[in-house]
Amino acid sequence: MGTLAVETIGLSRRYGRRWALRDVSLSVPQGSVVMLAGRNGSGKSTLLRVLATALRPDHGSARVAGHDVQAGRDGVRQAVALLGHQSFLYEALSARENLAVAASLLGRPLDPGVLARVGLAARADDPVSSFSAGMRKRLSLGRVLLQHKPVALLDEPYGELDPPGFELLDGVIAELRARGATVVMATHLVEHGRRLCDRALLLDEGQLVWSGPAAEMPLDALRGSAAP
Amino acid sequence: MSVFLAALRKDLLLQWRTRAQLVAVFVFGASALLLFSFAVGPNAGVLRQHAAGFLWLGLLLASTLALADSFESEMAQRALEGLLLLPADPRALYYAKAVANVLQLTLLGVALVPVMVVLYDAGTARVGALVVVVALGAAGLSAPGTLYAAMTAQARARNTLLPLLLFPLVVPALLAAVKATSLLILGDPMGQLRAWTLLLVAFDAVYWSLCGLLFERVVED
Numbered sequence: 455m456g457t458l459a460v461e462t463i464g465l466s467r468r469y470g471r472r473w474a475l476r477d478v479s480l481s482v483p484q485g486s487v488v489m490l491a492g493r494n495g496s497g498k499s500t501l502l503r504v505l506a507t508a509l510r511p512d513h514g515s516a517r518v519a520g521h522d523v524q525a526g527r528d529g530v531r532q533a534v535a536l537l538g539h540q541s542f543l544y545e546a547l548s549a550r551e552n553l554a555v556a557a558s559l560l561g562r563p564l565d566p567g568v569l570a571r572v573g574l575a576a577r578a579d580d581p582v583s584s585f586s587a588g589m590r591k592r593l594s595l596g597r598v599l600l601q602h603k604p605v606a607l608l609d610e611p612y613g614e615l616d617p618p619g620f621e622l623l624d625g626v627i628a629e630l631r632a633r634g635a636t637v638v639m640a641t642h643l644v645e646h647g648r649r650l651c652d653r654a655l656l657l658d659e660g661q662l663v664w665s666g667p668a669a670e671m672p673l674d675a676l677r678g679s680a681a682p
Numbered sequence: 683m684s685v686f687l688a689a690l691r692k693d694l695l696l697q698w699r700t701r702a703q704l705v706a707v708f709v710f711g712a713s714a715l716l717l718f719s720f721a722v723g724p725n726a727g728v729l730r731q732h733a734a735g736f737l738w739l740g741l742l743l744a745s746t747l748a749l750a751d752s753f754e755s756e757m758a759q760r761a762l763e764g765l766l767l768l769p770a771d772p773r774a775l776y777y778a779k780a781v782a783n784v785l786q787l788t789l790l791g792v793a794l795v796p797v798m799v800v801l802y803d804a805g806t807a808r809v810g811a812l813v814v815v816v817a818l819g820a821a822g823l824s825a826p827g828t829l830y831a832a833m834t835a836q837a838r839a840r841n842t843l844l845p846l847l848l849f850p851l852v853v854p855a856l857l858a859a860v861k862a863t864s865l866l867i868l869g870d871p872m873g874q875l876r877a878w879t880l881l882l883v884a885f886d887a888v889y890w891s892l893c894g895l896l897f898e899r900v901v902e903d
Contacts, residue, residue, distance in 0.1 A: 531768065531769035536767055538760065538764075540760040542760055542764025543761060545759065547692075555692045555765075556768060559685055559765060559770040560768055561685075601768070
């Protein structure tokens, strides 16, 4: 196995008394595209947020791009771009201004091609508050692209996108793969994910219940209780 | 420094885009000054004597609205979290937000001065000095106010929590600001203005250094 982009050992996280992640140990090779599947509330978003250092784990450890998520938080953040459920956007600012804020905080000029890449060049100067949910998702995707990070964590990236948006996202994932980036994508579109991804991880009630090549992921595992 | 400037530009842009809210906050502060003047009665001497205290009370009450608003857009779509994950230095983000809030509160305070002059017959010839005192007092409100606004932004009872936390902490700075403003309005025969202004600067220095250190612990999980 080559270098690991993500590695967790016994990773656990709870909200109050409920465990959202329980003893999750997994590894993701560098440069791979991995589908994270599981029913609602299975812990997919929590896992991605822990890997992105937006949440701290309660037990266990996780390393992303060689950095520990607790001891090396800044290193992880330098390496990871997160597309979360929330857009991370300012409603009162325009699409261009939102990307410019992110670019300037990263200390680089805004690549004007990013807005065109996500199909928002014509609405670049409109406030985000006037955008549909799908357009916000596109802009958030643009925010991920401009970061040029080696690891992209995408939480339900297909949600709210229209068919051209699906194609756009598939293209972006292909672009990230060609760039050598590692992509971990939580999705309910399992059939689509099986075609697109190299590997799959299946979570159920916070536990990793299956991992392997995406094409071999058992679809019935998502219905009812999953078997290892 | 570049992160601070980029964040400050963002905060000023956000304030400009939501400037209608500042007008509402000003109207609230002016209404408070009006109501306080009713409480004192028509005696011009008494009104003048209390003018500085009521100006700062009006600004303090209005500031809780402005400070809470300043984190509304940061929390709505977890935009602040998005900046921290870029990663952007939390301290730079804090100081940018606090400086933007100082500018906003100073503007608000300066806009309330003419209302005070009309309602309380409490003018001063030393306008420049008054603006400096207002700015220093605004800095004393802004530093802890920005920290507490970040702390309470996601709480259900944030509108109650913010003043509950903020008011006791800013009392020393507020006393110094009231006294300095009062000396400008009523005259300073004993030459105390410099001492009260320096005391205000000292409180500001304590707030700004401590709150900058604490911000990261407040916003990180």
